[in-house]
Amino acid sequence: MATVKQGLEQKLQQKLSPLQIQTIKLIEMPVQALEQHVREVLNDNPVIDDDAPAQGGSSDEPRDMSISEMEDRENSGGSLEENYSSYTDDDPTPYYNRSVKNWGPDERPEYNTFSVKQSFTQSLMEQLGYRNLTEHERAVATFIIGSLDDDGYLRRDIESLVDDLAFRAGIETDAEEVERMLKVVQEFEPSGVGARDLRECLLLQLEDKKQTPAVRNAIRVLRDGFDEFKGRHFNRLMNRLHLDADELKTVLDEIRKLNPAPGGQIDDSYSDQAQQIVPDFRLDYENGELILSMPRFSIPELRINRKYEEIMENSRYTNDRSQKEAAVFVKQKLDSAKWFIEALRQRQNTLESTMRAIIEYQHDYFIDGDESSLRPMVLKDIAEKTGFDISTISRVVNSKWIETHFGIFPLKYFFSEGLENSEGEEVSTREIKKVLRELVDAEDKHNPLTDDDLVDALTAKGYKVARRTIAKYRAQLDIPKARLRREL
Numbered sequence: 001m002a003t004v005k006q007g008l009e010q011k012l013q014q015k016l017s018p019l020q021i022q023t024i025k026l027i028e029m030p031v032q033a034l035e036q037h038v039r040e041v042l043n044d045n046p047v048i049d050d051d052a053p054a055q056g057g058s059s060d061e062p063r064d065m066s067i068s069e070m071e072d073r074e075n076s077g078g079s080l081e082e083n084y085s086s087y088t089d090d091d092p093t094p095y096y097n098r099s100v101k102n103w104g105p106d107e108r109p110e111y112n113t114f115s116v117k118q119s120f121t122q123s124l125m126e127q128l129g130y131r132n133l134t135e136h137e138r139a140v141a142t143f144i145i146g147s148l149d150d151d152g153y154l155r156r157d158i159e160s161l162v163d164d165l166a167f168r169a170g171i172e173t174d175a176e177e178v179e180r181m182l183k184v185v186q187e188f189e190p191s192g193v194g195a196r197d198l199r200e201c202l203l204l205q206l207e208d209k210k211q212t213p214a215v216r217n218a219i220r221v222l223r224d225g226f227d228e229f230k231g232r233h234f235n236r237l238m239n240r241l242h243l244d245a246d247e248l249k250t251v252l253d254e255i256r257k258l259n260p261a262p263g264g265q266i267d268d269s270y271s272d273q274a275q276q277i278v279p280d281f282r283l284d285y286e287n288g289e290l291i292l293s294m295p296r297f298s299i300p301e302l303r304i305n306r307k308y309e310e311i312m313e314n315s316r317y318t319n320d321r322s323q324k325e326a327a328v329f330v331k332q333k334l335d336s337a338k339w340f341i342e343a344l345r346q347r348q349n350t351l352e353s354t355m356r357a358i359i360e361y362q363h364d365y366f367i368d369g370d371e372s373s374l375r376p377m378v379l380k381d382i383a384e385k386t387g388f389d390i391s392t393i394s395r396v397v398n399s400k401w402i403e404t405h406f407g408i409f410p411l412k413y414f415f416s417e418g419l420e421n422s423e424g425e426e427v428s429t430r431e432i433k434k435v436l437r438e439l440v441d442a443e444d445k446h447n448p449l450t451d452d453d454l455v456d457a458l459t460a461k462g463y464k465v466a467r468r469t470i471a472k473y474r475a476q477l478d479i480p481k482a483r484l485r486r487e488l
Contacts, residue, residue: 022343027350027392030399031280034347041340047333048340120152120263121145127188139171141181144194152193152263153201154182192262199226205258214250217243221251229255232486252487279403281355283366290359290366294352350388354396355411357385362414369406374428377415432463433473440479445487453482 029037042048124145128138143165147156156164158175165171165178186194191208195201199222206219220241221229228237238248284291359366361381365373379397383390397411416430439457443449449457451470458465465473479485 019339019342022339023346023350024395026343026347027395028398030401031278038344045333045337045340047330047337120150121148124148124185124188124193128185131184133184136171136173137177137181139169140165140173140177141184143169143171144178144182144185148194148263150263151261152190152195154194154196158182190259190262192259195262198260201260201262202255202258205262206254214247214254217241217247218251218254221248222255232484234486277401277408279401279408280351281400281402283359283402283404285367285405290363292352292355292359294348350392351396351400353386354382354388354393355402357382358411358414361385365414366404369404371428371434372431374414374416374430376428379415429473432458432465433477435461435463436470436473437477437479440474440485443485445485448482448485450482 026034026037125142128141128145131138131141133141144154144161147161147164148154158178161178162173162175165173182194186204188194192201192205195204203219203222206215206222209215221237221243225237225240228234228240234248238244243251280294282293284293358377361377362373362375365371365375367373379390379393382388383393386393397415400411401408402411416428435458436454439449439454451467451474454470454474455465455467458470474481
């Protein structure tokens with residue numbers, strides 16, 4: 001017979017309370033998502049009202065209770081059980097659903113958002129509507145438009161489109177018709193749309209221009225010498241196409257005027273990726289003082305509906321089973337309401353404390369927006385100043401924006417690693433990138449600076465940076481290698 005051993009084991013587990021879970025979720029939300037979430041809660045939880053009590057009203061009228069008042073009533077012996085089914089009104093529509101907008105009596109300031117333009121796909125479909133095509137041709141062209149990337153390119157081969165049209169859209173066609181409809185789309189604005197690679201995109205734009213000698217030479221360069229052009233092998237290009245230095249210079253000037261990403265000309269505000277930016281914070285600089293505010297979203301004065309509290313009192317003296325069951329449901333709604341209101345308060349305090357710590361840390365930068373004033377700052381620095389966890393700071397910073405007197409920035413912008421300069425002082429990597437950009441902008445384009453040259457130039461300015469670091473920063477700034485920056 002097997003021996004059964006019994007013993008005690010002690011474990012330490014940490015569980016988040018419903019309030020902590022609610023607070024974490026709210027902290028992560030940007031202002032627009034929070035606004036929508038509050039509206040949903042107001043509609044879903046009848047216990048919560050956002051209308052302030054009427055001033056000077058009759059004492060006989062029911063008055064909404066705040067959370068603190070509800071807690072006082074509960075602690076004084078009042079039961080949370082409530083007869084939910086007995087909640088009636090002359091109007092069958094619940095009170096919390098009668099308001100046109102659940103935002104209380106005060107007018108809220110309008111959001112400052114970027115303007116919404118016509119979408120890229122919408123623009124192409126509108127142009128397609130003006131073409132005299134059969135229904136079948138229009139269906140093929142519509143599928144091609146839907147297959148374009150955000151930058152306006154068609155990065156699919158014709159045979160794949162033929163297969164997709166058959167299997168996904170039920171449209172029987174062939175490569176010849178798809179190619180013909182692609183040519184139709186390539187005639188649309190913006191010029192260059194529907195190209196399958198950069199070379200075709202630039203050629204489409206040049207073919208739409210007035211055919212001057214410079215434009216015709218540019219077409220020759222792209223058609224017959226694209227590899228040499230792409231590699232900046234100008235001498236080889238001039239010898240191959242029999243161009244002199246002045247002619248090639250005019251060609252390069254023409255090509256620089258072209259748009260390598262025609263889809264980017266139109267803001268696709270209706271795409272899944274597009275989103276409006278609504279700043280969560282506003283920072284003003286007045287009379288030498290930085291003033292922080294959060295004006296884009298003012299949390300309404302959420303309160304517990306007084307009628308529910310009255311019903312709670314009445315339900316204490318009933319033994320009706322259905323009323324007791326309904327009271328359990330209402331108790332859940334009351335708990336949920338208290339957690340939500342407290343989580344909103346904690347979110348507001350956490351965001352404000354974090355932003356004030358960032359402003360204090362980067363005070364000199366926020367005066368005039370000079371990037372050279374940005375100090376190296378990581379999440380740990382702000383966590384230590386506020387007393388919050390690093391994970392909390394990360395949630396605050398994520399998807400949040402601030403409007404300043406010199407522009408709108410994501411909070412992530414103010415965080416960067418640091419490097420030491422020649423004097424042993426720590427400087428922000430953003431400052432080094434700014435100096436790097438200035439060096440490249442001021443260089444002789446006929447003899448651009450190599451990475452080794454940039455290391456020497458930065459060293460002369462007091463920044464100790466390795467060559468591999470220069471290459472990394474250059475890539476992050478979208479600065480090509482020296483050979484590709486060389487001009488004729």
